[in-house]
Amino acid sequence: MPELPEVEIVKQSLQNKVLHRKINKIKIANKNLRFKVKKNIENILKKRITKILRISKYLIIEFKNLEYLIFHFGMSGTLHFIKNKNLKDTNLSFYHSKSLPKKHNHIEFMFDNFKLVYNDPRRFGFIEYISSKNDLKNYFFKIGPEPLNKKFNFLYLKNILKNKNRNIKNFLLDQKYVSGLGNIYVNEILFLARISPNKLCKKIDNTEITKIIKFSKIVLGKAIKKGGSSIRDFKNSEGIKGSFQAEFSVYNRKNKKCLRKGCNGVIHRILISNRSTFVCQNCQIIKKNY
DNA sequence: CCGTTAACCTGAGAGC
């Protein structure tokens, strides 16, 4: 589910609610997420929340004395803010759980007047405790810059692309070079930049590098403004859906008309590394010898 | 080094 914009939306929708609050109790209904949830997450109990951060697709809660909980939402993880009055959660339907909305509520963080519930049907997400600022730094040492960061600039991309014999789509999805992009936004960026997802990195020219940078920032910025993309059921912590899916240029638009003015092309769905890839073969010329 | 495949999971939606 969540790429950078969706995690940013969760962060924003959570910030005012949990800042300066304390968690009194953690209920673990199912610790079998992607990694087993360890008991040490309880180290943050009764410690004041000092910050909510986001690094690429990770949500990070900072506690007093610089201890942290980090969340990764995998494909289907969501974090819900629920007031005590609504503890029955009758009005909330979670991702992929219309009939049994509470079935996949795995972890509950109990505050004084509310709780945060981590729901994740597929359990690809995870939660970890980090004990110091230095450990946090080390944890993210290996991931690349976000497209919104100034480190993601022409020289950085130019240098890193020039010798790479792999296609640009897989490169942009590789979190160690660029972090925060997922399948939706990479499809959108390459369409707007009019670059074939199959094109080899080393053949990406200067103009195209500039376009990738430009459209990465534009697409992510717009998606955040629109509350993220809810192609199934992504919701922020208040249960509100995003609306950027209404503005997709290519993603999920198989067999539909290309939206670029003057183009009569049709959007095709192809597979790259077994993941859905949407292209207009007019706008994004695909050559076999790329 | 590179792409693909499978694996980790559950559920929605399509087609029969």
Next chain:
DNA sequence: TGCTCTCAGGTTAACG
């Protein structure tokens, strides 16, 4: 109704 099949906002190990 129900069965089977495909697909899904992610990541990563193993293989060729």
